[in-house]
Amino acid sequence: MRDMGSAVSAFLSEQDYMPHGMCFLWQPELISLHATSDALIAISYYSMPIALAYFLLKRTDFVFRGIFVLSALFILACGTTHVMGIWTLWRPDYWLDGGIKLITAVVSIGTAFAMWRVMPLALALPSTRQLEQANGALQSEMGERRRAEQALRMANDELERRVAERTASLEDEVRQRRRTEQTLRASEERWRSMFEASAVGIALTDKHRRFVAANEAFQRMTGYAIEELRSLGPVEITHEDDREATREALDEALAGRRRDYHVEKRYVRKDGTAIWVRVSTARAPDLNSELEGIPSIVEDITERKHAEDALHAARDALVRVSRLTTMGELSTSIAHEINQPLAAIAANSSACRRLLAGATPDLDEAREMVDDISTDAVRASEVIRRIRGIVKNAAPDRAPVDINHALKEVLALARHEIHRQNVSVQTNLHSGLQPVQADRIQLQQVVLNLVMNAIDAMRTITDRTHVLTISSRLDDQANILVSVEDTGAGLDPGAREHIFDTFFTTKANGLGMGLSISNSIVRAHGGHLWAETGSSFGAVFRFTLPAMPQPATTEAFGG
Amino acid sequence: MVDGQRVVMIVDDDEPVRKATRRLVKSFGFVVETFASAEDFLGSDRLDKTSCLILDVKMPGMSGIELQRHLIASDCRIPIVFVTGFADDRMHSEAMQAGAVGVLLKPFREDDLLDCLHLALKQNNLNGSNSVHHTPGIATET
Numbered sequence: 112m113r114d115m116g117s118a119v120s121a122f123l124s125e126q127d128y129m130p131h132g133m134c135f136l137w138q139p140e141l142i143s144l145h146a147t148s149d150a151l152i153a154i155s156y157y158s159m160p161i162a163l164a165y166f167l168l169k170r171t172d173f174v175f176r177g178i179f180v181l182s183a184l185f186i187l188a189c190g191t192t193h194v195m196g197i198w199t200l201w202r203p204d205y206w207l208d209g210g211i212k213l214i215t216a217v218v219s220i221g222t223a224f225a226m227w228r229v230m231p232l233a234l235a236l237p238s239t240r241q242l243e244q245a246n247g248a249l250q251s252e253m254g255e256r257r258r259a260e261q262a263l264r265m266a267n268d269e270l271e272r273r274v275a276e277r278t279a280s281l282e283d284e285v286r287q288r289r290r291t292e293q294t295l296r297a298s299e300e301r302w303r304s305m306f307e308a309s310a311v312g313i314a315l316t317d318k319h320r321r322f323v324a325a326n327e328a329f330q331r332m333t334g335y336a337i338e339e340l341r342s343l344g345p346v347e348i349t350h351e352d353d354r355e356a357t358r359e360a361l362d363e364a365l366a367g368r369r370r371d372y373h374v375e376k377r378y379v380r381k382d383g384t385a386i387w388v389r390v391s392t393a394r395a396p397d398l399n400s401e402l403e404g405i406p407s408i409v410e411d412i413t414e415r416k417h418a419e420d421a422l423h424a425a426r427d428a429l430v431r432v433s434r435l436t437t438m439g440e441l442s443t444s445i446a447h448e449i450n451q452p453l454a455a456i457a458a459n460s461s462a463c464r465r466l467l468a469g470a471t472p473d474l475d476e477a478r479e480m481v482d483d484i485s486t487d488a489v490r491a492s493e494v495i496r497r498i499r500g501i502v503k504n505a506a507p508d509r510a511p512v513d514i515n516h517a518l519k520e521v522l523a524l525a526r527h528e529i530h531r532q533n534v535s536v537q538t539n540l541h542s543g544l545q546p547v548q549a550d551r552i553q554l555q556q557v558v559l560n561l562v563m564n565a566i567d568a569m570r571t572i573t574d575r576t577h578v579l580t581i582s583s584r585l586d587d588q589a590n591i592l593v594s595v596e597d598t599g600a601g602l603d604p605g606a607r608e609h610i611f612d613t614f615f616t617t618k619a620n621g622l623g624m625g626l627s628i629s630n631s632i633v634r635a636h637g638g639h640l641w642a643e644t645g646s647s648f649g650a651v652f653r654f655t656l657p658a659m660p661q662p663a664t665t666e667a668f669g670g
Numbered sequence: 671m672v673d674g675q676r677v678v679m680i681v682d683d684d685e686p687v688r689k690a691t692r693r694l695v696k697s698f699g700f701v702v703e704t705f706a707s708a709e710d711f712l713g714s715d716r717l718d719k720t721s722c723l724i725l726d727v728k729m730p731g732m733s734g735i736e737l738q739r740h741l742i743a744s745d746c747r748i749p750i751v752f753v754t755g756f757a758d759d760r761m762h763s764e765a766m767q768a769g770a771v772g773v774l775l776k777p778f779r780e781d782d783l784l785d786c787l788h789l790a791l792k793q794n795n796l797n798g799s800n801s802v803h804h805t806p807g808i809a810t811e812t
Contacts, residue, residue: 447728447755451684454753454776458690461780465697480693487686530730 128203135200142200149193156190159183174236175229181222188215312388312409318365320344323404332388332411334381345407350377350385364392364405375412387416426631427507433628434556437563438502444528448494452487459484497524501555511546511659512554514583514591521558522581525566529579532566539582545658547591549636554656557629557640561595561652564625568599568649575648590638591658596651602642610642629654676721676794678787680704681711681737682753683729687776691724691753698784708732712740720748722771722790724783727754727761735761738768749790753778 135141160183167179192215195208237245306313312329314322322340330336333348349357353376363369373391380386391408438445463480466472501524522529522536529536547554562579569577578598586592602610611630626640633640633654640654678700682688688704695702705711709732711723727734738750752765752773762773771793772786 443756443758450755450776451687454755454778455684455686455690457777457779458687458694462690462693462697465694465780480690483686483690487690490686531728533730 128205130201130203131196131199132201146197146200149196153190153193153197156186156193159186159190175233178222178225178229181218181225185215185218185222188218191215312411314340314345314407314409315404316345316361316407317404320346320361320365329409332380332386332409333378339381345390348378350379353377361405375416378409386411387413430507430553430556430628430632433560433625434552435502437556437560437625438498440563441525441528441559444525444531445494445498447531448527449491452491452494455487456484456491459487501552501559503552505552507550507553509548509550512549512551513546514544514554514593514656515540515542517551517555518558518581518583518593521555521562524555525559525562528563528566532570532577534566534569534577534579537578537580539580539584541582541584544583544585544591545660547636547656548659549656550632553632554636557632557654558593558595560625560629564652565595565597565599565649568597568601570599572599572648585658586655588655589658590655592653592655594651594653596645597649598645598647599649601644601648602650607642611640676791677701677703677716677719678722678724679711679716679720680724681706681708681729681734682724682726683707684726687726694780694783695724695787698787700787708734708737708740711737717746717748721794722787723748723750725750725752727752727758727765727773728756735765738765738770742768749793751783751786751790 132142135145163179163183163186167173167176173179188211191211192208195204195211199205199208306326309326309328312326312332314325314329317323321342321344322337325333325337325340330340333340335343335348345361346354346358356374357376360369360372360374364372371392373389375387375389377385378388389410389412391410392405459480463477463484466477466480497520500520518538518540522538558581562581565579566577569579575598580594580596582594582596584592611626630640633656636656638654638656640652643651643653645651678695680688680691680695680702682691682704683706685706688706692702692704703716705714707729708725711717712732725734725737732740734750734752734754741748741750747769749771750765750769751771753776754761754773755776757775765773771790772782774782774786
């Protein structure tokens, strides 16, 4: 240690030089100034590497560590040169001082070189502001990303919720569908059992106009088994008279032009007998739908039809009987009316024969008598023809009837009765009325009945003239309106409600059939019959009949 | 008409019948006068000249039966032969009970009418001339 120390001291002890303080003449102020300044610089320099070391220790990520280490060494060396500055004030170790300066120079050059080396890299380093900006951008981007992530998460949650919901509703739907299917199956079974057990026939017709299904009742009704029906259709089993209409209706139903139709027609059973049926097609489904064919409900109405026919026949008979009854009431007048010309004929022929039996017969007078006979014969035959026109046993038959002509014929028929009952007739017939589509005999029966009632109503009236007013005109609805008015006792308000009832009568010897039958005749002709109180006295009976569109063509009476 | 001569009167509203009956009665050789209604007959001054009345039953206005009643009520006993177009038993018996010579149904046979006329004239001769005590009131109204 002593050797080493002596070597160093040898190096240091080249004490041939004078201390640096000598240069300052040892002036204490100057020595103090240099010593203090160098001491402060040295202390400062020595503190800097510590600060740098501390910095590097904290910022392990720092990129330019080499530069920092070099800088630290350089500063340390610089500090030491200042320490040596103080040292050499008193000790002239200028070699040591120079050596330290050399070391400092080397480190300085290395540091400077290194600094220039890293300069581009250091310049490329972002500044704090740039970093802050970048950081800010990064922050906002991160914020953005966070929000996006949040939105994504929410969307995801929503999706999951929806999936859950849909799953639940699907499950619900499945349950519901299952229930519906069960209900449908139950309904189907119910309908099937109704279809099978139904007392009315039910058949399905496909678009080829063939039966595809038919229930028991339908098979029983037609006499065909289902296998046979499959090769037949509604047209084939329909009576030939109704076939065309059936074909048309079926075409319309198949074309979808008609939603439903109800028709009464005849079927021909397998055994050849005809039956009446009422066919109702409630719904003609879309042919593209799964429901196959047109369903029809078919009722056997043969018995009802027969009953209706019987009823019609009975009604016709009743109408005829009623007509004859009315004519019976007229019989006194009619007999009188026929006997008048017959009496004239008989008297004239007797007188003529007696005249001709004479010696010098006046032939001119005889000719005159024969002419009168001829005229009276025509007169008698006119009456007979008129009666025959109304009592003939013809089936009801409708044809265009000139209403005014028909009214005049009735008045001619009742002429004698009117005359006999001291009734004066006023006619107010509107000319140029359209004809009515009617059974002339039945129509005249109505008028005759009303005329006879009117005459009857005036029979007991003694304090005023007996006036029968017959009028015809068009009403507001362009119907033909016929009125029969009398100056009789008028209608009892209590009786008025019942005058059209069958067997209701206010007459001592009345049957109570006339007005009831008249009413049914008018109704059957599409008209309306009613009674009103007369304008001054008595009653007025009015009836309407639909007018035909074309102008009147007079129909001959009788025949 | 020859004044004082017995005349057969015909009352009928039907002109052809009236005319034919008139010819027939005339062919029997009687003097005949005709009236279209009972009112016309009553209104005429020929009642006391009437030896027989051929009377229609059914007429507008006064009927034959009403005329008969009226004449009886006036104590005018003209023999009446009724002619009617329609048989009515009640009317028939009423007319006969009131003293009618006969009721003939139209169309009647000439012999029946002639028989009735003879009977009526015989009755009229027995009765003497028709006694009219007062003019029927209705005559003034026609």
